[in-house]
Amino acid sequence: MTAIRSYQLTFRSAFAPFTALAAACALAACTVGPDYHGAPAVAPEAAGAATFVRTPAQGVTPTRAPSQWWLAFNDPQLNALIAAAFEHNPDLRAAQARLRESRAQLQTQRAAQMPKVSATVAAPRMREPSLSAFSQSDGSSSSSSGGGGPLQFYTAGFDASWEIDLFGGTRRAVEAASDEADAVQADLADAQVSLAAEVAQAYIDLRDEQQRLLIAQRTAELQQQSLTLTEQRRAGGTAADVDVERLTTQVENTRSTITPLASQVETSLDQLAVLTGKAPGALDAELATPQALPVLPASVPVSDPATMFAQRPDIRAAERRLASSNAQIGEHVADFLPKLTLFGDLGFTAADPGHLLRKNNFSWVGVPYLQWNLFDFGRTLGAVHGAEASRDEAEARYEKAVLAALQDANGALSRYGYQREHLVTLQKVQDSAQRSAVLMRQRYRAGTSTLVDLLDTQRAEFLAQQDVISGQAELLKDFISIQKSLGLGWHSNAS
Numbered sequence: 001m002t003a004i005r006s007y008q009l010t011f012r013s014a015f016a017p018f019t020a021l022a023a024a025c026a027l028a029a030c031t032v033g034p035d036y037h038g039a040p041a042v043a044p045e046a047a048g049a050a051t052f053v054r055t056p057a058q059g060v061t062p063t064r065a066p067s068q069w070w071l072a073f074n075d076p077q078l079n080a081l082i083a084a085a086f087e088h089n090p091d092l093r094a095a096q097a098r099l100r101e102s103r104a105q106l107q108t109q110r111a112a113q114m115p116k117v118s119a120t121v122a123a124p125r126m127r128e129p130s131l132s133a134f135s136q137s138d139g140s141s142s143s144s145s146g147g148g149g150p151l152q153f154y155t156a157g158f159d160a161s162w163e164i165d166l167f168g169g170t171r172r173a174v175e176a177a178s179d180e181a182d183a184v185q186a187d188l189a190d191a192q193v194s195l196a197a198e199v200a201q202a203y204i205d206l207r208d209e210q211q212r213l214l215i216a217q218r219t220a221e222l223q224q225q226s227l228t229l230t231e232q233r234r235a236g237g238t239a240a241d242v243d244v245e246r247l248t249t250q251v252e253n254t255r256s257t258i259t260p261l262a263s264q265v266e267t268s269l270d271q272l273a274v275l276t277g278k279a280p281g282a283l284d285a286e287l288a289t290p291q292a293l294p295v296l297p298a299s300v301p302v303s304d305p306a307t308m309f310a311q312r313p314d315i316r317a318a319e320r321r322l323a324s325s326n327a328q329i330g331e332h333v334a335d336f337l338p339k340l341t342l343f344g345d346l347g348f349t350a351a352d353p354g355h356l357l358r359k360n361n362f363s364w365v366g367v368p369y370l371q372w373n374l375f376d377f378g379r380t381l382g383a384v385h386g387a388e389a390s391r392d393e394a395e396a397r398y399e400k401a402v403l404a405a406l407q408d409a410n411g412a413l414s415r416y417g418y419q420r421e422h423l424v425t426l427q428k429v430q431d432s433a434q435r436s437a438v439l440m441r442q443r444y445r446a447g448t449s450t451l452v453d454l455l456d457t458q459r460a461e462f463l464a465q466q467d468v469i470s471g472q473a474e475l476l477k478d479f480i481s482i483q484k485s486l487g488l489g490w491h492s493n494a495s
Contacts, residue, residue, distance in 0.1 A: 031168030032337070033330015039319045040395060042402040046305050054410035055302060056417025065301040067490065069483040070200055073294035077287065078203050081276055085199045086491075088277025092195055095188040102177075102184040109177040113170050115162035120347075125152045154356050157347020164342065169334025172327045179324035186317035189490035193313060196489035199275050200480045206268035208473035210290035212466050213261040219462045220254040227251055230451075243451045250455050254462065293472050300416065300482060308409055309402065312487030318401040322394040329391060332383040338372040408485035416478040423471040426464070433457070433464040 046053070051062060066072075070082055086092060127150045165171055227247040233239035269287055270280035309315055346364040350356045373380070440457040443449035483489065 031171055031330060032333040033168070033172055034326060036323045036326045039322055039398050042399045043406060046406055047309060048306070050304055052302070052305060052406075052410050052413055054414035054417070056413060056420070059299055059417065059420050060413070061299045061301045062304070063301045064303045064307060065483065065486060065488055067488050069488050070196065072297045075203075075294045077291070078200060078294065081203060081272060082196050082199050084276040085195050086192065089195055089275060090277060092188075092191055095184075095191040099181070099184050099188050102181040106174070106177040106181045109170075109174045112163075113165060113174065115160050115342075117158060117160045119156075119158050121156045123152070123154050123353075125150055127151065153349060153351045154353045155347055155349045156356060157345060160342075160344045162342045164340045166340055167334045167337045169331050169337075172330035172334065176324045176327035176331060179320045179327060183317045183320035183324065186313040186320060189313035190317060190487075192490040193484055193487055195275070197480050197484040199272065201477050202268055202271045202275060204293065204473050204476045204480070206265065206272065206287065207291055207293045208469060209261055209264045209268060211293065211469045213258065213265060214290055215462070215465050215469065216254060216257045216261060219458075219465075220251060220258065223247065223251045223254055223458070246451060246455060250459065293469070293476060296472075296476055296479060300479060302413065302482065303486060305406065305409070308405060308486050312405050313490055314487070315398075315401050315405055318394070318398040322391070322398050325387065325391040325394040329384060329387040332380065332387050335373065335380045335383065338370055341369045341371070343367040343369060405485070405487075409482070412478060412481040412485045416475070416482055419471070419475045419478050423468070423475050426468045426471045430461075430464040430468045433461040437461040 041047070055062075070078055163170070227244070230239050230243050230247050234241065234244055265288075269283055272287065273280050273283045276283070303311075344364070344366045346362070348356045348358075348361045349363065350358065350361045355361060437457045437460070440449055440454050444451065444454040
């Protein structure tokens with residue numbers, strides 16, 4: 001170790017010219033290619049507006065919504081399902097793996113800026129050949145023999161190489177990799193947004209189907225009771241066969257709606273199980289008991305378009321990929337220019353391992369290596385043009401992402417506003433159908449109305465109840481669509 005320390009000054013002095021050259025290059029370094037100045041303005045009139053074009057007049061509050069919007073439903077089972085999906089969903093785990101991969105690639109690009117150093121230790125053993133006889137020009141020959149025993153020596157040292165980033169090609173590569181890693185992280189956040197909405201919508205579907213199935217089963221039971229009483233009356237001669245057939249038809253029609261609803265319930269249960277990373281049927285015991293639909297918040301908080309642009313992960317991902325493709329142009333432009341690499345080696349060589357670290361056994365070498373690919377017959381130019389085309393494509397994709405986000409938000413808000421009005425109408429229809437059914441049953445028992453009239457009012461009441469449940473479910477799903485369109489539901493610490 002003393003011998004090594006004694007050569008530190010010698011080694012530094014030997015490489016001083018090359019170190020100075022590298023420092024001068026670094027000070028004078030430039031970064032070729034276009035600098036990124038941000039994404040282009042898309043729909044500036046919409047971005048600067050205080051509200052969305054399709055914001056309904058009622059039921060909406062102009063304020064920023066919380067990221068975990070599902071907590072507004074106050075439904076512990078829904079909260080647990082979304083938490084389980086975030087932890088176990090295979091698609092989300094795949095997105096997390098892609099993020100780790102992109103970060104590893106960024107680490108590789110950053111490491112390319114640093115020198116490469118390797119250590120070697122060897123103990124070669126060889127034997128010198130004997131001298132062969134050589135013919136003389138007069139036909140005589142002379143020969144000599146030689147060669148001793150095997151030759152053994154030992155060597156240890158370090159090799160280093162460092163490509164100086166004169167024109168910023170490596171820096172552009174790091175910039176591109178960093179932007180791509182940011183884009184992949186936004187992809188993960190976007191996957192969380194979609195997953196939360198998908199779980200919530202599947203949960204609403206389940207509760208909707210369960211409630212409509214309950215209504216169908218209860219209605220079928222009441223109709224069966226009416227059919228049994230009518231059959232008894234027919235046996236007593238106070239009811240006709242046609243009354244029995246009419247009631248039988250109604251009972252069977254109601255029962256015909258039970259089978260598909262039961263099938264839909266099982267489908268929704270399986271969908272929720274898979275979304276949470278479980279096998280179909282795993283959630284039956286937990287969710288098979290019918291529950292009411294979650295209660296919709298009195299008002300929906302809706303931010304402005306500019307806030308939506310900032311928080312939607314798909315827009316951020318598109319913007320980061322635009323930045324990455326812009327940096328890749330400079331990465332290829334740098335191939336037009338010279339590349340400077342510094343090579344160095346220091347080591348010790350001795351015939352005796354005990355003398356390996358002695359001063360007179362030390363050697364070093366330093367080589368600056370300049371390479372310039374002057375004639376590539378358009379390969380570099382083609383790569384630059386390809387990178388520019390990729391940048392233009394990324395810019396178009398960014399514009400599409402912004403416009404699609406505006407369409408999503410305005411469409412969801414429009415549907416929500418109209419569905420609120422539609423649900424009010426459905427509830428009025430249900431109230432009227434219930435009153436009609438009560439009055440008609442009273443008249444039928446009093447003998448002032450026919451069985452046909454009673455069956456019509458009962459059928460209308462059943463359909464009105466089904467329609468209200470479906471309308472409530474659609475309104476809840478429209479609320480979920482608004483949250484998804486605003487880009488809510490992701491965690492900033494996603495990794």
